[in-house]
Amino acid sequence: MQELGRLADLPEGYREDLTAQNLVPLWPSLRSVLPPGVPSRRTRPTCWSYAALRPLLMRAGELTPIEKAERRVLVLANPGHGLDKMQASASIYLGMQLLLPGEWAPSHRHTPNAVRMIVEGEGAYTTVDGEKCPMSRGDLILTPTGLWHEHGHDGDQPVVWLDVLDLPLVYYLEASYVTEGKAQAVTRQGAERAYRSGGVVPSPVFSRTAQPYPMLRYPWSEARAALEALATAEPRAEVVQVAYVNPETGADCQNILGFSALMLRPGESLTLPARSPAMVFHQIEGESEILVEDQRFRLAPADTCCAPGYVPVTLGNRSGDRPAFLFLADETPLHKKLGLYETRS
Secondary structure (H helix, E strand, C coil): CCCCCCHHHCCHHHHHHHHHCCCCCCHHHHHHHCCCCCCCCCCCCEEECHHHHHHHHHHHHHHCCHHHHCCCEEECCCCCCCHHHCCCCCCCEEEEEEECCCCEEEEEEECCCEEEEEEECCCEEEEECCEEEECCCCCEEEECCCCCEEEEECCCCCEEEEEEECHHHHHHCCCCCEEECCCCCCCEECHHHHHCCCCCCCCCCCCCCCCCCCCCEECHHHHHHHHHHHHHHCCCCCCEEEECECCCCCCECCCCCEEEEEEECCCCEEEECEECCCEEEEEEECCEEEEECCEEEEECCCCEEEECCCCCEEEEECCCCCCEEEEEEECHHHHHHHCCCCEEC
């Protein structure tokens, strides 16, 4: 490839004249923004051990009352982006959030989309746009852009969940902000029961208010059952995976990030092809091994790791007699909307 001129090749006076007019020559930096063949990536293969971070999260509960934290979260930051950037990938933010018995995280709404993957504990709930969503291990709860949400805890043990937001992208677009609100009145609960059977939705014959997010809570018990049923119905399926979608439209459940659950049969190993979006893996049940480039991670329950785009990822179930279940988040919807999505052999 042709070697391009360097900034140092230009006379100092000329460079100063450019700077005075807020101008920058492109050619010295062209290869950094348009590298040949594969994009530049700051996202590094990274793993966060829940056993290691949990004591620090509980200590945060002792050190900082909820009134001073609003949201008591430890951010899972990728060192490739710099810890101060609070990014797991270019578009994904991850955080472990703690709510103690009797606490209430006040109502607010914000422009970034968020989901909550429940990690441990019972008795807590999230109220989203008036719908009370109980939190149990493995449940996925949506808090889409612009919807009021708050968290409360009526139980007697700590509750922890994994936050997944598209905050880095929304912040980069200079569109990230929050609006504080008052406690919500609960107007409904259990709306997800209307979509319990695949292919069956409430009849449009009756007048219903169109909801862009008709299903806010995806119970793990039902997602797990769907994975087991798929494994039984399709014993030769290369991948046992289900997507979290809008039950009315079949589209991704949110606009920017995609979410799914994957089951590894006992002893199973599979390689996901190199795709453009970065990916996050969170262990719900069982134990897995994940190989990303030259990094090998052994995931125990509640461990989380991320992989950059454009590299294959190999997943393996470390147990020979029990399935393993993982929650996946990736940037696929965003890449497809932008026309950037690609898979490489």
